[in-house]
Amino acid sequence: MNWADDTTVLITGGSRGLGLALAHELGERGARLALVSPHAGRLSAAAEQLSARGVRALTIRADVGDKEAIHRIVGQAQAVLGPIDVLVHNASTLGPTPLRSLLDTDCEDVTRALEVNLVGPFRLTKALAAGMLVRGRGLIAHISSDAAVESYPDWGAYGLSKAALDHLSRQWAAELSNTPVRVLSIDPGEMDTDMHRDALPGADPSTLLAPQLVARRIVRILENTARYPSGARVLATHAAEEVES
Amino acid sequence: MTAAASAQHAAGTRLLLVDTRSDEIAESESSAIPRLLDARDLLVVNDAATLPASLVGFTACGEQLEIRLLEGPYQETTRAVLLGRGDYHIKTELRDPPPVLAPGDTIAVGPVTLQICAVSRLSPRLVELRWPLDLAARFVLLYRAGRPVQYSYVEQPLALWDVQTTFAARPWAVEMPSAARPLTGALLLALATRGVEVATLTHAAGLSSSGDAALDAALPLPERYDIPPATVRRIESTRARGGRVVAVGTSVVRALEDSALRHGVVRAGEASAELILDQDTTPRVVSGLLTGIHAPGESHYKLLAAFTRSATLARAAALAEGHGYRMHEFGDAALFLPDLLASGASAPRAA
Numbered sequence: 001m002n003w004a005d006d007t008t009v010l011i012t013g014g015s016r017g018l019g020l021a022l023a024h025e026l027g028e029r030g031a032r033l034a035l036v037s038p039h040a041g042r043l044s045a046a047a048e049q050l051s052a053r054g055v056r057a058l059t060i061r062a063d064v065g066d067k068e069a070i071h072r073i074v075g076q077a078q079a080v081l082g083p084i085d086v087l088v089h090n091a092s093t094l095g096p097t098p099l100r101s102l103l104d105t106d107c108e109d110v111t112r113a114l115e116v117n118l119v120g121p122f123r124l125t126k127a128l129a130a131g132m133l134v135r136g137r138g139l140i141a142h143i144s145s146d147a148a149v150e151s152y153p154d155w156g157a158y159g160l161s162k163a164a165l166d167h168l169s170r171q172w173a174a175e176l177s178n179t180p181v182r183v184l185s186i187d188p189g190e191m192d193t194d195m196h197r198d199a200l201p202g203a204d205p206s207t208l209l210a211p212q213l214v215a216r217r218i219v220r221i222l223e224n225t226a227r228y229p230s231g232a233r234v235l236a237t238h239a240a241e242e243v244e245s
Numbered sequence: 246m247t248a249a250a251s252a253q254h255a256a257g258t259r260l261l262l263v264d265t266r267s268d269e270i271a272e273s274e275s276s277a278i279p280r281l282l283d284a285r286d287l288l289v290v291n292d293a294a295t296l297p298a299s300l301v302g303f304t305a306c307g308e309q310l311e312i313r314l315l316e317g318p319y320q321e322t323t324r325a326v327l328l329g330r331g332d333y334h335i336k337t338e339l340r341d342p343p344p345v346l347a348p349g350d351t352i353a354v355g356p357v358t359l360q361i362c363a364v365s366r367l368s369p370r371l372v373e374l375r376w377p378l379d380l381a382a383r384f385v386l387l388y389r390a391g392r393p394v395q396y397s398y399v400e401q402p403l404a405l406w407d408v409q410t411t412f413a414a415r416p417w418a419v420e421m422p423s424a425a426r427p428l429t430g431a432l433l434l435a436l437a438t439r440g441v442e443v444a445t446l447t448h449a450a451g452l453s454s455s456g457d458a459a460l461d462a463a464l465p466l467p468e469r470y471d472i473p474p475a476t477v478r479r480i481e482s483t484r485a486r487g488g489r490v491v492a493v494g495t496s497v498v499r500a501l502e503d504s505a506l507r508h509g510v511v512r513a514g515e516a517s518a519e520l521i522l523d524q525d526t527t528p529r530v531v532s533g534l535l536t537g538i539h540a541p542g543e544s545h546y547k548l549l550a551a552f553t554r555s556a557t558l559a560r561a562a563a564l565a566e567g568h569g570y571r572m573h574e575f576g577d578a579a580l581f582l583p584d585l586l587a588s589g590a591s592a593p594r595a596a
Contacts, residue, residue: 058381070406071294071388071405071406071409072388072389072405074294075294075296075297075384075388075405075416076381076384076385076388078294078414078415078416079317079319079380079384079415079416080380080381080384082414082415083292083414083415084414127406127409127413128414130411130412130430130433131292131412131413131414133412133433133437133443134290134292134412134433134443134444134445135292135414135445135473135475136475175434176434178434178437178438179434179437
């Protein structure tokens with residue numbers, strides 16, 4: 001049987017870009033989907049796009065950076081779809097754009113980047129991981145960035161939140177090592193998305209990856225997690241040859 | 246976490262041990278649970294998440310009332326108990342009665358109007374409500390407008406995260422399956438390391454109190470449960486190797502024994518638990534249970550009599566009271582099991 005067929009997936013930041021492309025790929029393979037985004041308009045547009053391709057998704061309007069939203073998200077999703085098997089932490093904020101030096105970054109903007117990109121994922125995983133543990137099945141994927149590893153000038157708030165997210169992924173993996181729950185951090189590569197345009201408006205789109213292509217690579221990774229040690233940081237390009245050959 | 250809940254968390258959970266074969270009683274702490282079990286045993290937990298089942302509503306005349314759902318809004322109509330004005334600082338049984346409502350009357354909750362489609366003969370507080378929304382929209386409303394059922398002994402209002410077990414998944418319970426509170430993340434990992442299997446079922450744990458004597462006497466009402474096939478397989482292999490099936494909470498006992506009574510063996514799938522266990526019930530599947538501290542007169546106490554000789558149960562209750570064990574949802578715990586103390590917790594046990 002197809003892996004996705006019997007799988008319930010929650011994707012944060014699911015209304016556009018990589019999150020929506022992942023929803024397409026997983027939905028077409030039969031996964032039950034919950035998409036989270038704070039943007040009502042984008043969410044309903046995403047649901048329409050998906051439904052045009054025969055994919056149904058539950059949309060949940062919520063901000064993962066809001067503590068009060070966490071149990072509402074997991075409650076609504078699991079009420080309608082059943083227990084979550086796969087959690088994809090895809091939502092993130094760049095902080096204020098144009099990107100700026102740390103010297104010019106407001107403290108509140110660092111706090112906000114951490115709330116959305118780090119604390120939100122921690123809270124969601126905390127609400128779901130023990131359930132995965134006792135059911136004997138679970139996968140937690142953190143969408144990372146090369147800004148987690150390289151310190152690019154002006155990417156401070158985002159980069160430090162992504163570096164911390166990578167560590168959060170390793171930390172969960174270490175603590176859950178005796179359990180069936182698997183944890184990965186996935187670096188998708190540079191994609192042609194709204195977020196990338198917000199960060200680098202002048203970039204040549206022909207040098208960037210299509211989110212649809214990256215989504216297929218990531219699904220390949222999610223289908224074959226046994227190839228990667230739990231806690232690994234996986235480059236999506238590593239799954240490229242198999243998908244595109 | 247609220248200050249009250251976190252203070253109780255910090256205080257730790259005392260664990261009363263009752264060996265239901267030798268009738269010995271001892272005292273311990275919840276952190277000892279992994280050491281008290283071994284790799285032959287199976288722990289079965291209720292993975293129901295707790296709903297924000299309490300809603301503030303207004304009648305057509307503008308009278309305020311509290312709606313406590315008896316079940317999640319999975320169907321177009323939902324059973325609920327209505328309470329009059331006042332809040333959780335007043336004990337449920339002392340709350341004003343709700344305004345008298347009849348089928349056809351409406352209750353406004355936020356922007357949505359619910360309709361009363363039936364009033365129970367058992368009590369005018371017990372009604373059936375119709376939702377004018379689809380499944381997903383009912384839960385959007387509930388999570389936006391609802392709060393967890395509160396307890397008069399907790400000073401600060403409980404948030405939704407205060408009333409979840411660590412492994413909560415589908416939101417089926419209207420009050421926390423509180424017997425699982427001692428099962429922290431660290432304890433689950435310790436059980437995994439020790440090789441003690443954990444299996445799940447989902448049981449829609451209902452209200453502990455309705456504020457109406459006639460209704461309270463009828464509790465627990467039938468409650469929906471779902472047993473996964475993997476749990477049935479684990480129960481069978483546990484019994485085959487002579488291990489103990491340890492239920493976490495009375496809701497798990499009720500679901501497993503109800504299924505076994507219906508089919509002769511536990512069967513996978515959904516059903517509604519109607520069985521009420523007492524001293525005359527002979528459990529078919531469950532060897533014993535982890536539960537809260539219960540006093541004579543409670544339905545939970547009656548259920549314990551299905552596992553424990555009444556003199557032993559009375560001795561345990563007296564000891565718990567004398568030594569100041571906390572009895573409520575955020576209180577201490579008790580483990581009722583055969584061969585718990587007889588030959589020493591770590592010594593090999595006759596199968």
